[in-house]
């Protein structure tokens with residue numbers, strides 16, 4: 001059975017550098033034999049989490065779609081920008097909604113494996129946001145792989161085909177993806 005990876009970006013911006021990094025990682029994962037599906041959080045149109053809304057209306061359709069998508073994949077590949085040293089509210093809101101249980105369908109996170117990426121036009125590449133993603137995911141039962149990658153000066157880092165120009169960075173990304181696929185157990 002192929003390892004199924006769900007790729008999620010913490011930015012849904014049209015020209016997002018995190019989406020570009022995620023696409024580069026996706027290409028590597030496919031080369032290494034995985035099936036990868038990219039999920040755009042914006043398309044889910046999730047409202048900001050609101051317990052009163054949940055009590056009255058239940059889980060929004062986008063939340064159910066997100067939970068199902070996570071459930072149907074073995075692993076998560078997550079790339080997020082850093083906003084003021086933290087990962088994005090878009091990603092946090094999506095994760096919060098997806099942890100909400102519904103009858104017969106608990107949180108889909110326990111037992112999943114995730115690898116983390118970040119990209120930024122700045123010099124630190126968004127690395128300050130990743131420890132918080134790691135803590136969040138670990139707390140909801142996800143095994144986060146030790147390797148991670150942050151890409152500084154990201155706007156100048158891709159060629160016209162979307163591949164990383166710098167060979168060392170490409171190798172690092174390949175390492176993060178291989179570690180993720182090695183860690184996932186597909187029975």
Ligand SMILES: Cc1cc2nc3c(=O)[nH]c(=O)nc-3n(C[C@H](O)[C@H](O)[C@H](O)COP(=O)(O)O)c2cc1C
Nearest residue numbers: 011013016017018081082083084085120121122126
């Ligand atoms: C509210 C806000 C805070 C930001 N804070 C940081 C930051 O702490 N570190 C950083 O490297 N970039 C920061 N940025 C710049 C983002 O890295 C930049 O907008 C980046 O392109 C966002 O990622 P994206 O291209 O994937 O959308 C911030 C941007 C916004 C909107």
